[in-house]
Amino acid sequence: MIPIGPVIRLYHIVKSYGDRDALRDVSVTVDKGEMVYITGPSGAGKSTLLKLLYGAELPSSGKMLIGGVDVSKLDRHSLPTLRRNMGVVFQDFKLLPRRTVGQNVAMALEVIGAAEEQVRRRVPAVLNIVGLRGREDDAAGVLSGGEKQRVAIARAIVNDPPILLADEPTGNVDGAMAVEVMEILQAINLRGTTVLVATHDVGLMDRFPYRRLRLVDGKLVAGAAPRARA
């Protein structure tokens, strides 16, 4: 498990695609239990930074420590371990529409070999947290956008991971529902989970004020260190 202290440390991270630098010399520290926005205009590198954090991409150079473990040169076999310690939420939900809400959430428990009894206990509990109590047997495909995002969040936190990454989690939901999604993320953060949210919704950031890592053209221009350290 990830220890107490800075949970994420990035040192001089560069990510290049051919001649183009998506991230340029990004150094960031995120403390355990913090909630942080990754913000900036489209193409600034927000999603790229999240991809590096959940191991979908490797940095071209620099060092990344997550929970004290160097994941800058993560091999394929270590990837599942990283992802079991990290929930990820996407703008497009990434749910299986033909499966039920409960089955979608249970996937994250099944991959770690959780016992059926644990699945039966954890899934309703986590659906309760996201406001979908009693909806286990509904087909995921018939839910509204906001409900789908809440199922995706439930799946991301069902293993109780120390870190939750959310890539534009309110991008596909309307205003009122976006606030609800943010309230859920905030509640999860209050339970001790470190939450990183990539968004460019200034209104939401103003309403839920947390540290903002601002990226412009792949360069971090604000919010590199936790407020107390700044």
Place this chain on the structure above:
Amino acid sequence: MIGVVRRAARGIREHLYLFFVATGVVAAALVLLGTFALVVVNLQGLVAGWQQDVHVSAYFQPSLGVEDWAEAKSAIAGRVEVDAVSLVSPEEAAAWMTERMPEVSEVVGELGPSALPASLEITLRAEHRGAEAVDAFAESLSASGRFAEVDYGREWVGRAGSFLELLGMLGVALGVIIAVAALFLVGNTINLVVLARRDELEILRLVGATDGYILGPFVVEGVAQGLLGALAALGCLQAVHRGLLVQLDDILPLAFGAESLHFLPAGLVLALGLGGVLIGALPAWVAGRRFLARLP
């Protein structure tokens, strides 16, 4: 293991149509392989049967008499290669010829009963019926000086042997070609199955599933497709075999000297089943791995 099978069963339920398409492709490939095997097995049986019919006719020198014939018969009967030997006297030969070829009966009658030479009709043991063995046996008879001519359908024995050899080589070559084609055919179908499930694989990857966890149910589904495909293929082959038996049973003995059409021997049935498992599971594993390698 139970978890893997359960997840495979869920995968099959969710993509039932694709499962049966893939199973059908496996079955079609195996029917192709099995039909070819059926043809080869029966041809080999037929040719081997013809080869079994080979026997040696040794015609005595005209100068030898009844005692020499009997002595020669008993000497040859004692040889290890010989299964049976019978003496055909000139009279018996004349009677046989008259019966089988009535048009020459007049000529045979005019020439008298001793016109045809006495002979020994020799049947060799199965293990001595190969072209080289028959050659050697016939040469030893000729060298004894007792026989004016030794006849054993030399060309036929040689051709039958060569044909069997060629059939065997062709069988292996065509079998390999068909098996490879079947693998590609099934592989492409499995690729479609993998593509249809790309969302599921991507999500599993994101929530921390290992390659083994993701691939396990795929391979189990492949094994199930292979086994079901093999059963379906064997059912089809059995039906075709029975149908042909009904249609051809009267014709076969007359046309080819074959007693009946044989079904695949147990070893080949087992090989077809294992082949089904292989062409079901291997492409599933390969396609799954290739897809996983592309996932973030």
